[in-house]
Amino acid sequence: xxxxxxxxxxxxxxxxxxxxxxxLYFVSFLDRVNVGFAAxxxxxxxxxxxxxxxxxxxxxxxxxxxxxxxxxxxxxRVGARIxxxxxxxxxxxxxxxxxxxxxxxxxxALRFLLGVAEAGFFPGVILYLSQWFPTRQRAMAAAVFxxxxxxxxxxGSPVSGAVMELPRLLGLANWQWLFVIEAxxxxxxxxxxxxxxxxxxxxxxxxxxxxxxxxLATLREESRARDAHAGHVAGALRALADPRVxxxxxxxxxxxxxxxxxxxxAPLMIREFGFSxxxxxxINAIPNVLAIVGMIVWARHSDRSKERTWHIIxxxxxxxxxxxxxxxxxxxxxxxxxxxxxxVGISSAKAPLWAMPASFLSGAGAAAGIAMTNSIGxxxxxxxxxxxxxxxxxxxxxxxxxxxxxxxxxxxxALTLLMSLxxxxxxxxxxxxx
Numbered sequence: 001x002x003x004x005x006x007x008x009x010x011x012x013x014x015x016x017x018x019x020x021x022x023x024l025y026f027v028s029f030l031d032r033v034n035v036g037f038a039a040x041x042x043x044x045x046x047x048x049x050x051x052x053x054x055x056x057x058x059x060x061x062x063x064x065x066x067x068x069x070x071x072x073x074x075x076x077r078v079g080a081r082i083x084x085x086x087x088x089x090x091x092x093x094x095x096x097x098x099x100x101x102x103x104x105x106x107x108x109a110l111r112f113l114l115g116v117a118e119a120g121f122f123p124g125v126i127l128y129l130s131q132w133f134p135t136r137q138r139a140m141a142a143a144v145f146x147x148x149x150x151x152x153x154x155x156g157s158p159v160s161g162a163v164m165e166l167p168r169l170l171g172l173a174n175w176q177w178l179f180v181i182e183a184x185x186x187x188x189x190x191x192x193x194x195x196x197x198x199x200x201x202x203x204x205x206x207x208x209x210x211x212x213x214x215x216l217a218t219l220r221e222e223s224r225a226r227d228a229h230a231g232h233v234a235g236a237l238r239a240l241a242d243p244r245v246x247x248x249x250x251x252x253x254x255x256x257x258x259x260x261x262x263x264x265x266a267p268l269m270i271r272e273f274g275f276s277x278x279x280x281x282x283i284n285a286i287p288n289v290l291a292i293v294g295m296i297v298w299a300r301h302s303d304r305s306k307e308r309t310w311h312i313i314x315x316x317x318x319x320x321x322x323x324x325x326x327x328x329x330x331x332x333x334x335x336x337x338x339x340x341x342x343x344v345g346i347s348s349a350k351a352p353l354w355a356m357p358a359s360f361l362s363g364a365g366a367a368a369g370i371a372m373t374n375s376i377g378x379x380x381x382x383x384x385x386x387x388x389x390x391x392x393x394x395x396x397x398x399x400x401x402x403x404x405x406x407x408x409x410x411x412x413x414a415l416t417l418l419m420s421l422x423x424x425x426x427x428x429x430x431x432x433x434x
């Protein structure tokens with residue numbers, strides 16, 4: 001009976017929550033990385049060098065970093081429904097305003113403000129999922145949510161490429177239309193959030209009484225188990241000082257460096273082989289489609305085996321190998337094959353990684369710890385694209401920057417192993433205090 005009840009609750013949670021938050025992240029990721037396609041004509045129009053473009057592409061994450069923790073703490077206090085709606089509307093407005101930048105300075109400013117506007121969205125949804133999904137379903141829920149990133153690139157790349165084929169209309173160039181058109185869904189979905197999201201399971205009228213009671217009892221029991229654990233952290237300040245949070249942030253740094261290197265630079269790498277904007281978009285979609293399949297299968301295996309460490313290490317090393325291969329590939333087939341390895345590896349590592357914080361954080365500690373992990377980790381989204389652009393300006397090629405980002409991913413794998421070994425040693429020591 002319990003197994004049947006759990007299956008019913010899992011099914012309802014999956015279909016009622018995940019498709020909508022996945023759609024939100026789809027639009028979010030599209031608005032973060034469409035600058036990679038806008039660059040086809042924007043860079044010339046604004047006089048941006050590769051180093052300038054790399055800086056502007058990554059400076060988004062400086063604004064994101066500065067406002068991430070405050071934003072997530074506010075979300076934990078006022079609820080996901082109101083705060084995520086606010087995030088969506090403000091980032092939609094800033095994204096649309098990006099169409100009217102006039103040079104490097106205004107480009108940097110709008111990218112920074114886009115990060116400020118969107119700060120708190122991703123960790124807010126991760127926190128939200130932890131408040132609804134029991135532990136044994138959490139990696140899968142995170143994987144489905146995060147599949148929106150490669151899906152956004154898979155579906156958004158051909159659309160962005162098609163927009164970049166447009167002639168000048170109503171006084172706006174194609175890159176300006178790209179920012180305007182792809183900002184509209186964020187604005188509309190911001191208002192939809194107020195109608196669709198529910199803050200807590202207690203308010204879910206679409207759950208039957210016995211289903212709601214089982215879910216609440218399960219989440220309470222998991223919370224008590226965390227409270228009883230010697231390493232449990234509930235307070236915001238304690239979470240920010242916890243070495244495990246810093247370790248997770250540094251691990252996430254490497255995966256973010258790889259993810260946004262792909263999102264911002266992959267279209268330009270493919271375009272160098274002479275493809276049209278639309279052709280570039282279609283080719284760029286291939287690695288992302290395969291990444292969706294890989295991350296869902298990998299997350300399911302992680303949940304079923306209840307293992308996280310090697311489910312992070314192996315994909316990080318695969319992604320690092322892909323970046324190294326991309327640095328030496330001379331044909332479009334070789335580059336796309338390398339991008340498949342990178343996309344599948346990075347996407348597969350993320351769900352097991354984001355299932356880990358909820359195992360030792362709760363309450364305000366979870367809000368602060370998840371936000372800190374994401375904010376520090378996402379600085380990799382600044383460093384990765386910037387390093388690629390800076391080294392390309394000096395060497396004329398992508399190889400050097402790709403090798404640096406690959407090294408970040410190897411470091412992520414090593415830190416994951418060290419964190420696991422530390423936890424094993426800690427568990428072996430008996431705790432005598434209360």
